Amino acid sequence: MFARPLARAARAGRTSARRFASSSTSVAGSRLATRLTLAAAGAAVIAGTTYAFLPQAHADASRITKAGERIITLEELGKHWQAGSLWVAVDGKVYDVSEFANVHPGGLRILLENGGRDATKLFHAIHPPNTIKKYTKQVPCVGVIDPEELAVLASQRSAEDDRIETARRSLFGVDSVVGLSDFERYAKDLLPLHAWAYYSTGADTEGALAENTAIFRRIFFRPRIMRDVHDVDTSTEFLGVKSSIPVYVAPTARNGLGQPEGEVAVTRGAGATGIFQVLSHYASRSLDEVKAAAREGQQIGWQLYLNPDRERSREAIEDAVAAGAHSIWITADTVTLGKRETERRLNAEANPAPNGKPLSRERQRFGFSAHDTRMSWDDIAFVRKHAPGLPVIVKGVGAWEDVVLAYKYGADAVVLSNHGGRQLDFAQPPMKVLYDVNKNAPQVLHRKNFNIFLDGGVRTGTDVLKALCLGATAVGLGRPFIYAATGWGSDGVEKAVQLLEEEITIGMQLLGVTRVDQLGPQYLDTSKI
Ligand code: HEM
Ligand SMILES: Cc1cc2nc3c(=O)[nH]c(=O)nc-3n(C[C@H](O)[C@H](O)[C@H](O)COP(=O)(O)O)c2cc1C
Incomplete structure (x- = not known):
């Protein structure tokens, strides 16, 4: 299922996990250690990102690129997953969203779910181009992902990728669709679980x-x-x-x-x-x-x-x-926002909590919302103006x-x-x-x-x-x-x-x-x- 040149990475995963487990007793450390142990055992799918056989993290985290950007290992990125110290990687760059998380229009929760990780795929599926450019001040770039590790990430395939590819290969031509309900049936097989969860579900019961x-x-x-x-x-x-x-x-x-x-x-x-x-x-x-x-x-x-x-x-x-x-x-x-219970359940399946434990209260909390609780009929005039x-x-x-x-x-x-x-x-x-x-x-x-x-x-x-x-x-x-x-x-x-x-x-x-x-x-x- 995974790209082959990663045997060395598997060994490295074990090494890193051992090193981490013995050298750190922090929550972040044990979370990362768990990830790496799982990676060494084969693969772990966390937040839609498959962690498998990552190459050895570089000991020297302060290397810089020719352009003067700090090179950040996935191991270091993985330490910044909590509110207050929250990083995400998008397109090979690492952003510190600790402050921005409190005013992120998409809410705090999703950033916590993707904190300490590469979130490129999901980020682009959600945001129009230029989103990060517009927020350069609020979302400082703290460095770039180690290029070797980035290449490995790019080559990884998950079981879900395989499932979707198989469904797409067996899809008939559009003329096989005879009613709108057919589209829904096909889409369920073609979508990542988190997308199906977002599209198909409703509030509460x-x-x-x-x-x-x-x-x-x-x-x-x-x-x-x-x-x-x-x-x-x-x-x-x-x-x-x-x-x-x-x-x-x-x-x-x-x-x-x-x-x-x-x-x-x-x-x-x-x-x-x-x-x-x-x-x-x-x-x-x-x-x-x-x-x-x-x-x-x-x-x-x-x-x-x-x-x-x-x-x-x-x-x-x-x-x-x-x-x-x-x-x-x-x-x-x-x-x-309505309480979309089924979506949360499906997301928990698509995105297992670290260490198999339920999400902490903090991770469940939404924090800032871009939705306004103080609307009034006068807003019609505001918009018209x-x-x-x-x-x-x-x-x-x-x-x-x-x-x-x-x-x-x-x-x-x-x-x-x-x-x-x-x-x-x-x-x-x-x-x-x-x-x-x-x-x-x-x-x-x-x-x-x-x-x-x-x-x-x-x-x-x-x-x-x-x-x-x-x-x-x-x-x-x-x-x-x-x-x-x-x-x-x-x-x-x-x-x-x-x-x-x-x-x-x-x-x-x-x-x-x-x-x-x-x-x-x-x-x-x-x-x-
Ligand atoms: C890295 C910096 C980020 C910036 C600057 C940013 C910015 C924004 C902005 C401006 C919106 C409002 C949508 C719009 O105006 O088009 C938004 C919504 C959203 N963002 Fe982000 N975002 C960032 C990272 C992320 C990440 C890493 C994720 C998850 C992987 C995420 C998930 C979402 C979600 C779910 C929404 C709500 C869309 C909806 O309600 O349908 N964002 N973000
Ligand atoms: C996945 C999804 C996302 C939606 N996003 C928005 C939105 O951004 N803004 C909005 O006004 N309504 C949104 N809606 C509501 C739709 O505009 C519309 O009211 C609803 O989909 C109609 O129901 P139907 O899906 O059964 O046709 C969304 C609905 C779904 C299913």
Whole structure:
């Protein structure tokens, strides 16, 4: 499984482990010793990084390169894994993130999990290029990894790498996909466990996650017959954007965990099929990269997480405007992150705790959060001020009363959403919220200056039609596009849209309508909702 020229390294691992075990009784020392002992025995997979047969650590840790950078051994790096003395290696450089960890937008926990290690692969899957450059002052570079050890790290393969390669080799062409659920099935085999954990899971008991899809099964059609449905037009227009079907790509973070192009693959697929994409604030690719991959005239919305420091938010909004964002989608259901229990369990499996012990309290603690616990309706005006002329959408509305408030506060649209079941467990499914809007606030439906979008659990063309019958302008899909791109990049995204278009067309014909604006509540039986 591992590259061959490492027998010497195996011996070195044993030597280092012995030396460490006898010379150090510190926690850090015993943790490293454990790692090296495991390495000597064969391999240890820690935090997605395989430690196996590392070459002998250089005794002289203060060697410097020709460029004057200090050479740091993996052994030395491994000592800096705790809050207060926390280093990570990215692209062969070692960064001291001890201070930055307390304000890292991704939180303290992930840095502690990856502290004292090479985190290159995961880092690039999460952050757009230039991230480190932007933070040079806060994240000092303390040296470079010993080149010999770096070469060994680069050559290592894990059991997971093998599993994914085998799955990819046996993957059929994209035309073998006949429904969106196929993408999910394939993606599970193609993704590293930590990525599957991040994408697929929901909050707490996953009640909201399950109910998002389940509710569609309790809504039935009342099809009408003996009508001419020969020519069907599935297209629509919203926020000044034409769309081939009433579907858009909901913003999802970290698309780069599953395939190297990340969100750019989605952009290409969306461009080829004529649908709109909203890019996440925490996308793996920057808005500049996404815009560069977009077709002429292809519009991209940008999603914003409000930062407790509004200056940071102002900068982020202005950057997005400068990069050509079509609209700003404020996510309002994320004042704090939901407790994603299944994700934590799967991550513990993917990323065993050192010494087999559970994570310490410190490692479980989140610390600083880039999410703002002090949002208010006035933030709509704040965003508008810094994105003049752009549509402002409030995403994450979970009760009909807040739809009315968003309208009053001048939002151009809302997204009924519970964040794909990842935030408040048992937050009612967006389809129920839409149903409540019909009952309690029909005056905000079908307005020229106010759109209602919905996302969560939409998996088929008939789901889309049900939402439109209740007055949604268009619906967003999150996970299906991630999974489609995981298997086949932009071709997967194209295929997903084609499947939805086919299903919407068939559904409209069988329902007795030829244009999406003909859809209405008269086509539904919601008595079992
Ligand atoms: C080395 C210096 C690092 C810097 C300067 C840095 C910077 C950032 C920034 C600016 C964000 C916000 C995302 C954005 O604005 O695009 C972020 C988010 C994040 N970072 Fe880092 N980061 C660093 C290291 C790491 C490492 C080593 C990891 C883990 C391997 C990590 C994991 C994350 C995660 C999980 C998020 C949150 C993304 C989300 O919520 O989806 N970061 N980081
Ligand atoms: C992996 C993942 C990451 C997400 N990241 C974001 C995000 O960065 N910003 C945001 O507003 N919503 C985010 N969401 C929520 C989606 O925008 C959307 O509400 C949800 O995925 C819809 O549910 P679905 O996945 O069942 O289609 C994310 C959802 C998932 C599954």
